[in-house]
Amino acid sequence: MKAVHFGAGNIGRGFVGLLLHEGGYELVFSDVATALVDAINAADEYTVHEAGPGGRDRVVTGFRAIDSSADPDAVAAEVATADVVTTAVGPAVLRFIAPHIVAGLALRDPDAAPLQVMACENAIGATDTLREHMQVSAGTGWDALVARAVFANTAVDRIVPGQPEAGGIDVTVEPFFEWAIERHPFGAHPPRIPGAHFVDDLAPYIERKLFTVNTGHATAAYLGARAGHERLSDALADEAVAAGVAAALEETSALLAAKHGFAPEDLAGYRATILGRFRNPVLPDTVRRVGRQPLRKLSRHERFVGPAAEAAERGLPVDALLAAIGAALAFDDPEDEQSAELRRLLAELDAATFTARVTGLEPSHPLFPRLTHTVESAQSG
Ligand SMILES: NC(=O)c1ccc[n+]([C@@H]2O[C@H](COP(=O)([O-])OP(=O)(O)OC[C@H]3O[C@@H](n4cnc5c(N)ncnc54)[C@H](O)[C@@H]3O)[C@@H](O)[C@H]2O)c1
Numbered sequence: 001m002k003a004v005h006f007g008a009g010n011i012g013r014g015f016v017g018l019l020l021h022e023g024g025y026e027l028v029f030s031d032v033a034t035a036l037v038d039a040i041n042a043a044d045e046y047t048v049h050e051a052g053p054g055g056r057d058r059v060v061t062g063f064r065a066i067d068s069s070a071d072p073d074a075v076a077a078e079v080a081t082a083d084v085v086t087t088a089v090g091p092a093v094l095r096f097i098a099p100h101i102v103a104g105l106a107l108r109d110p111d112a113a114p115l116q117v118m119a120c121e122n123a124i125g126a127t128d129t130l131r132e133h134m135q136v137s138a139g140t141g142w143d144a145l146v147a148r149a150v151f152a153n154t155a156v157d158r159i160v161p162g163q164p165e166a167g168g169i170d171v172t173v174e175p176f177f178e179w180a181i182e183r184h185p186f187g188a189h190p191p192r193i194p195g196a197h198f199v200d201d202l203a204p205y206i207e208r209k210l211f212t213v214n215t216g217h218a219t220a221a222y223l224g225a226r227a228g229h230e231r232l233s234d235a236l237a238d239e240a241v242a243a244g245v246a247a248a249l250e251e252t253s254a255l256l257a258a259k260h261g262f263a264p265e266d267l268a269g270y271r272a273t274i275l276g277r278f279r280n281p282v283l284p285d286t287v288r289r290v291g292r293q294p295l296r297k298l299s300r301h302e303r304f305v306g307p308a309a310e311a312a313e314r315g316l317p318v319d320a321l322l323a324a325i326g327a328a329l330a331f332d333d334p335e336d337e338q339s340a341e342l343r344r345l346l347a348e349l350d351a352a353t354f355t356a357r358v359t360g361l362e363p364s365h366p367l368f369p370r371l372t373h374t375v376e377s378a379q380s381g
Pocket residue numbers: 006007008009010011012030031032033036068088089090091093096097120121122156157158159160161
């Protein structure tokens with residue numbers, strides 16, 4: 001069995017690659033970072049260090065890597081004979097991966113079992129998005145190729161911080177992980193991924209994850225950055241930050257209970273587990289990594305505006321989410337392109353134009369005036 005994984009970064013090596021290896025797949029990483037590709041090819045094994053209670057070291061073997069910008073034909077050839085393709089590249093990069101998978105499908109034996117495609121990004125329907133990019137890339141050839149693959153959306157959860165260069169290709173991660181995958185696309189032949197669980201309806205899982213883990217994480221990062229903290233665990237140790245995170249998650253939990261029928265006590269337990277994960281003092285995570293790409297995080301269906309808009313539609317409270325958005329608007333990391341763009345847009349646009357452009361919220365939406373007010377406050381303060 002063979003898996004091609006696009007994106008050999010933190011979650012690629014520290015989670016997706018690890019579980020595919022443990023499932024028995026030969027692993028082919030594809031990345032565009034030449035030095036990383038070279039380092040992977042120079043190694044016979046790497047270690048995933050699980051930092052925190054219950055964690056242990058896990059060794060990954062049986063892998064190689066291809067630089068997809070230098071050798072796209074090699075990537076296509078690997079995809080053609082793979083059983084599984086996964087991605088962890090960031091939602092905006094999926095459009096660049098799509099042509100490689102299409103090229104692989106074009107080379108694939110039409111009688112082979114369908115390629116199992118799963119995008120493992122922090123985004124709702126990321127595999128659907130990848131499939132749409134593939135359809136565009138294939139053009140009129142799509143009808144002939146689409147039967148050679150099946151597509152499943154997934155929700156992946158494991159905190160994998162940025163890694164120090166001195167660590168080579170080893171990865172330090174938290175011990176916790178969860179990987180939920182849509183069941184129906186695979187019929188009787190799901191991929192073999194130990195610890196993953198297959199579900200009939202992914203929507204409650206991905207929304208619970210994105211609107212709890214990622215809403216809480218980003219709230220901690222933005223409130224923490226504004227309070228001068230660098231480490232995520234230090235931000236959580238700040239009572240004011242922790243209170244802001246707890247309040248934002250009370251609001252998203254109320255939405256998740258109303259929308260998906262989760263029991264409030266189960267959501268309270270889920271929140272407590274997650275806050276414990278954020279507080280992990282031996283996980284070297286930073287507010288810069290967690291706050292990265294704030295424009296993506298402020299977009300319409302993402303971790304803040306997504307739940308706040310739906311909560312507002314239902315008449316549920318959104319004050320703490322708006323406070324978190326206010327902190328996001330203050331995020332200033334000159335090395336993060338989106339942070340710099342955010343600062344430029346805040347300086348140049350009026351509040352209503354900024355709100356519409358950055359959040360994608362319709363001006364007629366009940367949240368729009370409150371969001372605009374939050375933007376005005378950020379601009380004046
Ligand atoms: N790190 C986490 O805790 C975590 C957890 C769950 C999900 N995720 C999601 O996984 C994705 C990746 O996150 P990460 O933290 O691993 O980021 P990362 O920056 O560590 O890794 C991304 C990798 O993708 C590579 N890449 C960029 N463009 C590429 C291309 N065109 N083709 C192939 N590879 C390309 C980069 O070189 C990099 O190695 C994101 O969507 C993120 O939200 C991350």
